[in-house]
Amino acid sequence: MSLGWDAAWDAVRxxxxxxxxxxxxxxAAEHRGAYHAIGDGGVAWVELTGKLYNxxxxxxxxxxxxxxxxxERWTEALAGNxxxxxxxxxxxxxxxxxxxxxxxxxxxxxxxxxxxxxxxTSANSDLSPARLDRYVGLLRDGGVEPVLVLxxxxxxxxxxxxxxxxxxxxxxxxxxxxSTRGEGLDELRALSGAGRTTVLLGSSGVGxxxxxxxxxxxxxxxxxxxxxxxxxxxxxxxxxxxAQDGGVWIDTPGMRELAQWVEEDEEEQAFDDIMELAQRxxxxxxxxxxxxxxAVRGQVDERRLASFRKLAAERxxxxxxxxxxxxxxxxxxxxxxxxxxxxD
Numbered sequence: 489m490s491l492g493w494d495a496a497w498d499a500v501r502x503x504x505x506x507x508x509x510x511x512x513x514x515x516a517a518e519h520r521g522a523y524h525a526i527g528d529g530g531v532a533w534v535e536l537t538g539k540l541y542n543x544x545x546x547x548x549x550x551x552x553x554x555x556x557x558x559x560e561r562w563t564e565a566l567a568g569n570x571x572x573x574x575x576x577x578x579x580x581x582x583x584x585x586x587x588x589x590x591x592x593x594x595x596x597x598x599x600x601x602x603x604x605x606x607x608x609t610s611a612n613s614d615l616s617p618a619r620l621d622r623y624v625g626l627l628r629d630g631g632v633e634p635v636l637v638l639x640x641x642x643x644x645x646x647x648x649x650x651x652x653x654x655x656x657x658x659x660x661x662x663x664x665x666x667s668t669r670g671e672g673l674d675e676l677r678a679l680s681g682a683g684r685t686t687v688l689l690g691s692s693g694v695g696x697x698x699x700x701x702x703x704x705x706x707x708x709x710x711x712x713x714x715x716x717x718x719x720x721x722x723x724x725x726x727x728x729x730x731a732q733d734g735g736v737w738i739d740t741p742g743m744r745e746l747a748q749w750v751e752e753d754e755e756e757q758a759f760d761d762i763m764e765l766a767q768r769x770x771x772x773x774x775x776x777x778x779x780x781x782x783a784v785r786g787q788v789d790e791r792r793l794a795s796f797r798k799l800a801a802e803r804x805x806x807x808x809x810x811x812x813x814x815x816x817x818x819x820x821x822x823x824x825x826x827x828x829x830x831x832d
């Protein structure tokens with residue numbers, strides 16, 4: 489079947505479905521309660537049972553793009569005779585989730601079972617190191633390898649300064665590309681391939697769909713640049729594509745707001761260099777501001793340190809709000825389960 493399916497996935501499937509009655513398929517797109525899934529035979533509609541939907545505590549318990557699910561009636565769905573029925577969601581290897589835009593305590597899944605995350609930023613505009621820090625943190629929190637991609641390098645005379653900024657953020661791989669000229673595309677293709685899943689992230693207009701067209705020929709809709717050279721937003725939802733070499737690619741719409749969904753005991757992984765230095769600080773709760781014997785201050789670029797402080801404060805506040813909201817939601821569910829009048 490490919491699509492990233494392997495012996496380990498098959499072992500998990502057998503635990504969930506010992507009789508082999510259900511078909512494993514991968515979620516390719518979400519459509520308000522129903523999904524397009526891809527598997528043996530092609531693409532078809534699948535739907536959740538009411539039980540699976542109603543028992544979900546939040547959206548993280550529901551399928552998202554990249555998930556593997558076990559489906560009943562897959563053959564009928566392929567033939568156009570109704571939708572397949574999702575009977576089980578297989579455990580995820582990696583999972584990208586952010587705080588829903590405009591919401592204080594609502595998680596929004598972005599993609600599951602991803603190996604590599606390409607974060608695009610345009611050489612001619614839109615280069616915000618602080619935003620890139622957030623993307624890198626999102627990927628590392630989800631267990632995904634981040635790669636920063638400087639797109640549209642053909643539109644600037646010298647991309648060296650921008651590449652230096654990206655290297656300061658990433659601490660890892662940085663790739664410069666021009667989708668129109670084909671520059672850097674082979675390096676990106678080498679990150680994917682059969683059995684690998686890559687997700688494209690970035691603000692609107694940085695060239696994600698154009699890049700995907702150049703890489704695998706998806707024929708994603710693109711539009712000309714506006715007068716201010718910022719690309720128009722074209723992708724409206726997350727969608728999974730399969731390349732001829734068997735690699736899997738997930739395109740995402742540009743995100744105007746990006747805040748990580750965090751738990752109280754999670755550490756900020758986008759700044760692992762700062763976290764390593766911080767182990768040598770005199771005080772365990774050092775904020776790396778005015779404290780004496782700080783091992784971080786002076787060793788890290790001040791812009792990066794300021795970004796670390798800001799995101800650390802946001803994570804702490806966000807985790808506290810999420811914890812309180814989850815406590816309230818749990819109490820409400822418990823009240824609904826009570827038998828009326830029994831405990832009154």
